[in-house]
Amino acid sequence: MKKFHRAVTIVAASTLLLAAAACSGDSDDAPAGTDDVSTTAPADGSTGSGELTELTVWAWEPTLTAVVEQFEKDNPDISINLENAGGAADTYTKLDNAIAAGSGAPDIAQIEYYAVAQYAIPGRLADLTEFGAADLADTYTPGTWNSVTLANSGKIYGLPVDSGPMALFYNKATFDQAGVTAPPTTWDEFYEAAKAIRALGDNYYITSDNGDAGMATSMMWLAGATPFQIGDNTVTIDLGQEGVLTFAEFWQKLISEDLINTQISGWSDDWFRALGDGTLASLVTGAWMPANLIGSSPDASGDFRVAAAPVPVAGQKANAENGGSSIAMLASSEKQEAAYRFLEYVSAGDGIQIRVDGGNFPATTADLNNPDFLAYTDEYFGGQAYNEVLAQAAADVLPGWSYLPFQVYANSIFGDKVGPVYEGNGTLADAYASWQTDLVAYGNENGFNVNQ
Amino acid sequence: MSSLAVAPSAASPGPSGVPASERPPKNRIRRDWRGWMFVGPFVVFFFIAFIAPLIYAIILSFFQPQMVWGVSQGEQFVGFANYVKLFQDPNFWSGLVRVSLFLLIQVPIMLGISTFLALAIDSGRLYGASFFRVSVFLPYAIPAVVATLMWGFLYGNQYGIMASVNEAFGTSVNLFSARLVLVSIGNIVTWEFIGYNMLIFYSALKTIPVSLYEAARIDGANEWQVVRAIKLPAIRGALMVALIFSIIGSFQLFNEPNVLQQMSGNTITTYYTPNFYAFHLAFEANNPNYSAALAIVMGLVTVAIAYVVQLRGSKGMG
Structure with a gap:
């Protein structure tokens, strides 16, 4: 749906671009209008008592509406102006335009974990260390904290909102039918299960994929790879690493032997229908999935179960994050004290419960270990206390993963590279190599010293 | 173009006959600004909405942020660097070749069917001609995004009509595959615009004086001869207009691939058509300068081809 939203708002976006141009054109002395954003000194404690501080927040997370309401009640001196640009992609476009224009950026923005580096590295986001955010480190799961600190870079660029440790969501009815009695725990077992399910008939597949960048990078992460590294002056891209190639080989085998459905696109109508009628037997994805399954594939009610994501080697404790967002403060904000109060409220304060009640999968360990949360179930999952599996999945996320400071672009061209592989032309390993070539070129064009 | 510039001096210098507002006044003393008051509001909006963005895009394309x-x-200021890069960019060429292929195959098919339908309605032998006319035109009234979504559902080989077709014939055709997706897009565009072009041709046919048909009948011409000798030459002008619109439309192909992309997965690349690529460069690659260069080049290519077609078309008419 992201792409579709983008299409609808292209007109609006281009209008914005024009507006941006008009703004930067006015100030002749600052031709780019961008460098002043990053160097703006954070205003300290400008929130005088008695005055109402207005904060602008750009976010698409629906539960934030209720959080903002409660926050304004609890903090009468701050008023929040919550704007929804229409989703992640539109928010980033708007944000890029505002940054380029040098004005109009919000105080706070919701940013997905995979895009944090994209805004943090060029200095668009405020470092939250000086507000005491480091004290919160133990509050969050390792995966989410790793994401907002860019693999523990020493700076904190945002606070986690929700999280998406991966898990295997599988249709037990189909698995049983295929004689797969226990969910696969390793990639080899997954491959065997895939063959058994494929044998059920024409439309039966263990899962589907036609080249989703988020899924691929998460699987690399799960396999222990760190293909992207951000140093002090260099960015390293190495998609020829062992973990990357292990995944490429595994996935290639499934594609070549027609064991995964490559003709169905994730989040399409067909996808939800296939998940509903049991022909698409499982998926490895983020912990935020249950609500989507319950809402959009109601036919499979009672059949689904949740298990730990399969790992490359038996007995291994490894997992990765897939999706999820943080909330960050823009470096250009002049109301950083107030903004931080809101961030903390949303991420580590009373906002958590409101969001969890609204269906968010929490990023905070206390809430993940809350007995009520762990005991929660739904008939869709046959009474399984699936949050227990998901909470463990959150604890198993491997540290050290980092996304590129231009991951939004990187993911946008990923499909161009791997698309032919899913139609039987070429190999994933070659496609990743070609992806790397383009990423290195793009990185260097944008002034990142890229090593490979 | 040149004939317009020459016109004032070639026209007779006599004071009467030509309204002052239509010709640039040669006499400075008689310069009259009242005309500008009428066209002024238009000119202002024309400048804001058309000229200014164009100039801005041209300026952008000569710069690149450091x-x-x-x-x-x-x-x-990087001079023509963005243009040089563009001409070496295989993604740009692949998109340009794709839309050219689309133009060469889809446009003749669409205009051929439209012409046939217009002639059929005009023949007067069709039962329920006005109902037929409206129903063929109807797809044009449906927004392209909606039409593409609808067709996308039909194309789906999991649960769409194609799934049933495949089942019935024991085939496994995937209309979203890299090989067929351009054909699928062509089908949608054809469906959308047949009625529109048909109506243009039909109205051109309606302007033919009845006396020509009477004369033909007296000469003993059959229906086919009437079509060839009277009707087709008469709609030639309309055909040229439709052709030029179609050329422009083909080069600007965007909506259909954009909407189909989310249904077809990764067979539609980010550089599938030049317009699609420009959008990707500006909003995903954050390189509006390079994107502007692409937009300018595509604009020029479209103008050039449309101009050549028009030139050839009008030559043939004379």
């Missing part, structure tokens, strides 16, 4: 660690250090 990037350090993802931060712009200011725009630098």
